Amino acid sequence: MTQQIELSGVNKYYGAYHALKNIDLSIRKGAFVALVGPSGCGKSTLLRSLAGLEGISSGDLVIAGERMNDVPPRKRDLAMVFQSYALYPHMTVEQNLTYSLKIKGVKKAEAKKAAQEVAAITGLSDLLHRYPRELSGGQRQRVAMSRAIIRHPKAFLFDEPLSNLDAALRVHMRKEIRALHDRLGATSVYVTHDQVEAMTMADHVVVMRSGIIEQQGKPLDLYDRPANRFVAGFIGSPAMNFIPARSSTDGKSLLLDLAGPRSVALQHPMVPDRDVLVGLRPEHLALAAPDAPGFDIPVAAIESTGAMTYVTTATSPEIVVVLNGRSQLNSDRMIRLTFDQQNIHVFDASTEQRIDLTV
Ligand SMILES: Nc1ncnc2c1ncn2[C@@H]1O[C@H](COP(=O)(O)OP(=O)(O)O)[C@@H](O)[C@H]1O
Ligand SMILES: [Mg+2]
The missing domain is CATH 3.40.50.300 (P-loop containing nucleotide triphosphate hydrolases)
Incomplete structure (x- = not known):
């Protein structure tokens, strides 16, 4: 060319x-x-x-x-x-x-x-x-x-x-x-x-x-x-969420640090024993049903534009979730979050370079 x-x-x-x-x-x-x-x-x-x-x-x-x-x-x-x-x-x-x-x-x-x-x-x-x-x-x-x-x-x-x-x-x-x-x-x-x-x-x-x-x-x-x-x-708006995490000694799970330790079993193993940042786009998080697996997280703010609802969590780091349409979030200000592992991004905590999960 x-x-x-x-x-x-x-x-x-x-x-x-x-x-x-x-x-x-x-x-x-x-x-x-x-x-x-x-x-x-x-x-x-x-x-x-x-x-x-x-x-x-x-x-x-x-x-x-x-x-x-x-x-x-x-x-x-x-x-x-x-x-x-x-x-x-x-x-x-x-x-x-x-x-x-x-x-x-x-x-x-x-x-x-x-x-x-x-x-x-x-x-x-x-x-x-x-x-x-x-x-x-x-x-x-x-x-x-x-x-x-x-x-x-x-x-x-x-x-x-x-x-x-x-x-x-x-x-x-x-x-x-x-x-x-x-x-x-x-x-x-x-x-x-x-x-x-x-x-x-x-x-x-x-x-x-x-x-x-x-x-x-x-x-x-x-x-x-x-x-x-x-x-x-x-790239992406609202911006990707980043959550500090550590991979387990067998590389088969990640321990996220999000208002307390939260373990995720990985479908594809990754480098063991590594400090990482997990990247999750706001549009790749979803609300789980109360009896389905997920993380219970306190909410700081719910904003709606009509077409979209933006949920900001009361955690450090704070997480932004984008939901289509209007939400029926209940008033107890806790949500149960879930995400699809196909859409997670993992970066080395010190070099900040991407780590691929499927190796
Ligand atoms: N003529 C110049 N003399 C000295 N420094 C400059 C000059 N032009 C740009 N710079 C510096 O070079 C960097 C890049 O500038 P620039 O290319 O204008 O950035 P951008 O267009 O991405 O905003 C900036 O830190 C700016 O201060
Ligand atoms: Mg310019």
């Missing part, structure tokens, strides 16, 4: 600060890749390094088969779409779109035609004569996208383009950007701190922390098999 963008062993220092640490990343032509992670983890630095707005300190950057380390931004043929739109306020939508073509010396009539073609794709045909101040947030975002599209770049680079929009519009624009990507057959690299945005938009999600790629893969593979505690806690 063709790799459109390839980074190998990329490091970036700001003075003594090591912002990108040995990054290896392959982006296939036509892919929609999301870079996700907490604020300050190096997402924008990585994107800006691709664009050439930052020089890299070591390693190799190849775009469409060509080494780009020392190639200036304008010759990399990539288009960046920002959160702040960066539209020219004194120019109409059409002028905003054709500006880059004008600079390149494209004839006026040809540029106008290109603007009309792109506007038809992005739904701006009726707005070409307007000024940015006469547009809604979503429409401005579309102009910013259109301005990128008109250049036929090798890839689109997005840096948190939806952060300025309200929640409803953000959800709408997510779909719109993804549909546009598919229609254009584009290659897109999309930076966001929002894991839901990354999971819903991308084919390939790259989870970063402190300048390192912690894990990358298909969205649901990250959800099903997080490689370590960080990824496990970052």
Whole structure:
């Protein structure tokens, strides 16, 4: 498969600060890749390094088969779409779109035609004569996208383009950007701190922390098999619950520390005598019938959104359980919790790396 963008062993220092640490990343032509992670983890630095707005300190950057380390931004043929739109306020939508073509010396009539073609794709045909101040947030975002599209770049680079929009519009624009990507057959690299945005938009999600790629893969593979505690806690909402535990000397059971010791017989044995963290997603816990096996646990709070009920336990660590629909929890504020062993995650307590149960 063709790799459109390839980074190998990329490091970036700001003075003594090591912002990108040995990054290896392959982006296939036509892919929609999301870079996700907490604020300050190096997402924008990585994107800006691709664009050439930052020089890299070591390693190799190849775009469409060509080494780009020392190639200036304008010759990399990539288009960046920002959160702040960066539209020219004194120019109409059409002028905003054709500006880059004008600079390149494209004839006026040809540029106008290109603007009309792109506007038809992005739904701006009726707005070409307007000024940015006469547009809604979503429409401005579309102009910013259109301005990128008109250049036929090798890839689109997005840096948190939806952060300025309200929640409803953000959800709408997510779909719109993804549909546009598919229609254009584009290659897109999309930076966001929002894991839901990354999971819903991308084919390939790259989870970063402190300048390192912690894990990358298909969205649901990250959800099903997080490689370590960080990824496990970052992907999924509400976040995964973690319970300290110790495996027995024969590896056939786990002793959970949850408001007292609670033993679980394992269907698949694991490494014996090890301090671990057991990860349980809120949606993988359930209420057991009073006479069925389970753990009796005190409840701190019950919240309902109508479609879902969120139960928070009065334990340390606290456990969050998501139930579908409304709950008929009784008023004694104790619940009996159960979970399916197919859905438990186990991490080494000190390295925080995943431990597989079926070995
Ligand atoms: N020009 C710069 N000079 C020095 N440090 C910087 C510069 N740009 C970013 N950094 C630092 O590099 C780290 C990563 O920043 P950034 O890539 O912007 O993170 P993100 O986009 O993931 O929030 C942060 O700790 C930030 O303070
Ligand atoms: Mg950033």
